[in-house]
Amino acid sequence: MSPKTETSAIAFRKHDHRRCQRQLLSEARQLCEARKLRLTSRRRQVLEILLASHQPLGAYDILAELNRVDSAERIAPAIVYRALEFLMAEGLIHRIESRNAFISCIHPGHHSAAQFLICRDCEQVAEFENIDPGLLSAADNLGFAVDHSVVEITGVCAECQKHGD
Amino acid sequence: MSPKTETSAIAFRKHDHRRCQRQLLSEARQLCEARKLRLTSRRRQVLEILLASHQPLGAYDILAELNRVDSAERIAPAIVYRALEFLMAEGLIHRIESRNAFISCIHPGHHSAAQFLICRDCEQVAEFENIDPGLLSAADNLGFAVDHSVVEITGVCAECQKHGD
DNA sequence: CGACATAGTGTTATATTATAACGTAACTTA
DNA sequence: TAAGTTACGTTATAATATAACACTATGTCG
Ligand SMILES: [Zn+2]
Ligand SMILES: [Zn+2]
Ligand SMILES: [Zn+2]
Ligand SMILES: [Zn+2]
Numbered sequence: 001m002s003p004k005t006e007t008s009a010i011a012f013r014k015h016d017h018r019r020c021q022r023q024l025l026s027e028a029r030q031l032c033e034a035r036k037l038r039l040t041s042r043r044r045q046v047l048e049i050l051l052a053s054h055q056p057l058g059a060y061d062i063l064a065e066l067n068r069v070d071s072a073e074r075i076a077p078a079i080v081y082r083a084l085e086f087l088m089a090e091g092l093i094h095r096i097e098s099r100n101a102f103i104s105c106i107h108p109g110h111h112s113a114a115q116f117l118i119c120r121d122c123e124q125v126a127e128f129e130n131i132d133p134g135l136l137s138a139a140d141n142l143g144f145a146v147d148h149s150v151v152e153i154t155g156v157c158a159e160c161q162k163h164g165d
Numbered sequence: 166m167s168p169k170t171e172t173s174a175i176a177f178r179k180h181d182h183r184r185c186q187r188q189l190l191s192e193a194r195q196l197c198e199a200r201k202l203r204l205t206s207r208r209r210q211v212l213e214i215l216l217a218s219h220q221p222l223g224a225y226d227i228l229a230e231l232n233r234v235d236s237a238e239r240i241a242p243a244i245v246y247r248a249l250e251f252l253m254a255e256g257l258i259h260r261i262e263s264r265n266a267f268i269s270c271i272h273p274g275h276h277s278a279a280q281f282l283i284c285r286d287c288e289q290v291a292e293f294e295n296i297d298p299g300l301l302s303a304a305d306n307l308g309f310a311v312d313h314s315v316v317e318i319t320g321v322c323a324e325c326q327k328h329g330d
Numbered sequence: 331c332g333a334c335a336t337a338g339t340g341t342t343a344t345a346t347t348a349t350a351a352c353g354t355a356a357c358t359t360a
Numbered sequence: 361t362a363a364g365t366t367a368c369g370t371t372a373t374a375a376t377a378t379a380a381c382a383c384t385a386t387g388t389c390g
Contacts (some may be wrong), residue, residue: 009307012307012309015280038337038386040338040339042339043340046329054320058375058376059376059377060375060376064341067352076340076341076342077341077376077377077378078171078339078340078341078342078377078378078379079340079341080377081377081378082338082339085336091304096319097263097315098262098315099261100375100376100377109318111204115300117300117303117304117307117309119309120302120312126307128300135280135293135316135318136318138282138293139282139318140195141323142174142177142282142291142323143322143323143326144177144282144284144318144320144321144322144323145320145321145326145342146318146319146320147321148318148319148320149316149317149319150262150263150315150316150317150318150319151300151315151316151317152262152314152316153300153301153304153309153311153313153314154311154312154313154314154315154345155304155309155310155311155312155313156309156310156312157307157308157309158244158307158308158309161308161310205356205367205368207367207368208367216353223346224347224348225347227344235337239343241351241369241370242344242347242348242367243350243368243369243370243371244350244368244369244370246347246348247362247367247368251367260345265346265347265376284373325383
């Protein structure tokens with residue numbers, strides 16, 4: 001297993017996730033400051049909800065969490081979608097198309113194409129970068145100019161296979 | 166350009182699409198007969214609507230087309246989704262996750278993972294098979310058991326780039 | 331400071347995509 | 361033909377996403 005694979009697949013292994021959270025939130029702050037963007041409290045709230053795990057959440061799950069935490073408020077979907085839009089535009093989160101869900105990016109700011117392994121059992125998602133030039137080179141041969149890639153591989157991670165599900 | 170790439174990228178080139186339609190419908194009939202499955206008239210209608218082009222259509226586009234053609238009927242969504250479910254299960258069509266849309270498969274019955282290049286300009290979609298072992302081998306190294314893959318690359322095809330859009 | 335421009339938020343309503351539940355019709359097999 | 365099964369039709373509703381518009385906060389320049 002290459003070091004890169006090891007880092008990328010952290011979601012499938014036990015690890016100190018507090019460390020992920022702190023690190024990624026800190027990187028998000030730095031990145032926004034560098035780009036003169038406002039990581040407002042709404043945006044930060046939504047990001048923190050996604051940083052809580054390596055599992056993707058639907059927009060309405062995030063909405064429910066916001067409404068749960070601050071039970072005085074009654075937040076509307078548009079608010080969540082706007083925060084998600086900002087976070088995606090800045091590469092702080094990704095959309096998982098095959099789940100209509102969103103997940104925090106594990107290397108914010110890298111603008112290369114992300115690719116995911118999604119365990120349908122534990123729902124953990126591992127994010128990879130660019131380890132997959134095959135189709136891209138075929139696109140190149142065809143003169144096809146790539147904008148955006150969606151690569152989402154669903155299956156069962158090694159841990160979950162052990163537990164004999 | 167390899168022969169395989171040439172065949173797969175037919176969507177991006179002028180070609181006799183009538184031939185595609187006849188061929189694919191015929192293959193669908195044979196496949197259903199071989200598997201003792203019923204390609205009922207509803208299922209055939211939905212398949213034919215998708216065979217009309219190499220563009221993906223939303224379930225409600227298909228519904229509108231059904232209701233347009235036979236203007237006496239007033240068909241409900243569930244009917245379309247059921248036909249789509251059957252056609253997907255048999256590998257006669259694919260779902261394009263990043264578009265919430267469906268497209269006819271260009272090599273029905275092959276059960277290998279399909280991968281798509283999607284032109285965001287002409288909306289043509291080229292379907293490839295398995296030219297992309299990179300991520301799959303990474304999955305293998307991790308002991309990740311792959312079930313289903315979603316590989317959808319959006320961009321602009323060579324033709325559309327020429328037209329200077 | 332105060333007028334302005336801009337970006338972000340809150341709110342309401344609505345659009346789009348998908349499924350559940352249940353009864354009827356059509357096919358299959360004995 | 362009767363029973364069992366598969367497919368269809370219908371109604372209602374769930375889940376996901378966006379449009380439109382008013383209000384608020386922030387930054388900027390005189
Ligand atoms: Zn972590
Ligand atoms: Zn797992
Ligand atoms: Zn064709
Ligand atoms: Zn094109």
